[in-house]
Amino acid sequence: MSAGKRSNEPIVWILFGMGGFLVAFFLPVHVLFYGLLFPAGMVHAPSYQQTLALVRHPLARVYLFALLTFCFFHAAHRMRSTMLDVLNLRHLNTVIAFLCYGGALVGTVFTVWLLMTV
Amino acid sequence: MSDTIILEVARFNPEDGGEPSYQSFEVPLRPDWMVLDGLNHIKDQLDGSLAFRWSCRMGICGSCGMMVNGVPTLTCETLLMNYAPGPVRVAPLDHFPVVKDLVVDLDDFLAKLQKVRPWVVRKDDFKPAREFMQSPAQLEAFHQFSLCINCTLCYAACPVSGLDPDFIGPAAIALAHRYNLDSRDQGIEDRLDIVSQHEGIWDCTVVGECSVVCPKHVDPSLAIQQFKLTATKEWFKSFLLPRGKH
CATH class of the missing domain: 1.10.1060.10 (Alpha-helical ferredoxin)
Structure with missing residues (x-):
């Protein structure tokens, strides 16, 4: 390998890294409250109207946009790496990258639509 | 505890046109012996045709790396006793072409x-x-x-x-x-x-x-x-x- 073209991987890597941080620190809080504590009645659950009002707050929308989109790209990068290395599909790298990051992009567009219309 | 241990050593000689195989050797199991000492015992006493790299015997030169029971290991600083009662499987480093026996192409x-x-x-x-x-x-x-x-x-x-x-x-x-x-x-x-x-x-x-x-x-x-x-x-x-x- 000689001095050649530097990879464009940094863009997906930094999205993966940011997503990893959010997945590790923020997502568990949501899973804990909405997946366990609220349904089990261990903590008083907010009503539907209260939750809707919270989601409609501009800061909450920005937060949810960042949380969801970065998580999508984190998942996409992990799934791509898994398919390339664990399933040994390196020869399909371009197709797999297109599907994984494309899926994350679709998720991002859907998230924007959802947050704008909710 | 037995005072010997079996070393299963990978053998491959491209000049023979033979397939890679394992050969078992019984070597003394001494408390101060490293895996490399076992290999040197084979080379000196049992089969002089065994090929492997080594030099400093003190974890500095980096030439005696091999797969020991499937784990990449410096054989000069890994006690044979750790693998008692054996057998111990010694193979060339993974992911490298093999030149002969335990010697890889770097x-x-x-x-x-x-x-x-x-x-x-x-x-x-x-x-x-x-x-x-x-x-x-x-x-x-x-x-x-x-x-x-x-x-x-x-x-x-x-x-x-x-x-x-x-x-x-x-x-x-x-x-x-x-x-x-x-x-x-x-x-x-x-x-x-x-x-x-x-x-x-x-x-x-x-x-x-x-x-x-x-x-x-x-x-x-x-x-x-x-x-x-x-x-x-x-x-x-x-x-x-x-x-x-x-």
Whole structure:
């Protein structure tokens, strides 16, 4: 390998890294409250109207946009790496990258639509 | 406890045209014997045709790395007693072509190592009249990465090295990083041109086995992740300021 073209991987890597941080620190809080504590009645659950009002707050929308989109790209990068290395599909790298990051992009567009219309 | 142990040693001689196989040898099991002492006993007393590399016997030269029971290991600093009652399986390092028996071909590794320019690169005509002063903090920045002895255990441990023969690999990237972090060095741009290609840092999926097997406690996995951050900053810089690159 000689001095050649530097990879464009940094863009997906930094999205993966940011997503990893959010997945590790923020997502568990949501899973804990909405997946366990609220349904089990261990903590008083907010009503539907209260939750809707919270989601409609501009800061909450920005937060949810960042949380969801970065998580999508984190998942996409992990799934791509898994398919390339664990399933040994390196020869399909371009197709797999297109599907994984494309899926994350679709998720991002859907998230924007959802947050704008909710 | 038995005072002997069975070593199952990988044999392969391309001149015979034979298939790789394992041959069992019974060697003395002494409390102070390393796996390498067992191999030397075979070479001296049982079968002089066994080929393996070794030199310093003290974990410095990095030439006696082998797969011991499937784990990349420096045989000169691993007690035979650890594997009692045996048998112990000794094989050449994974992910390298085998020359003969336990000897692997390191040409590809050495070529990769040279490409990342693991030495102090200067871009100016700096000719110091005296020693180049370096503070303890500046030394600390790269010290752990300078402890690499090129034993290539990390290449044998790295699954990506096995999947992609073009991957520059843990030791070479850690050493490139070591010089990038050196306050005397100005070669980071040259190294980024090599290491920031796909077959460089971006091939690494942070399995981390390189850092687990390193006998000198270098952390190549950390070096690669730090290098990724540097390369990412440079990528964004060149994206935002395309003319900034000279």
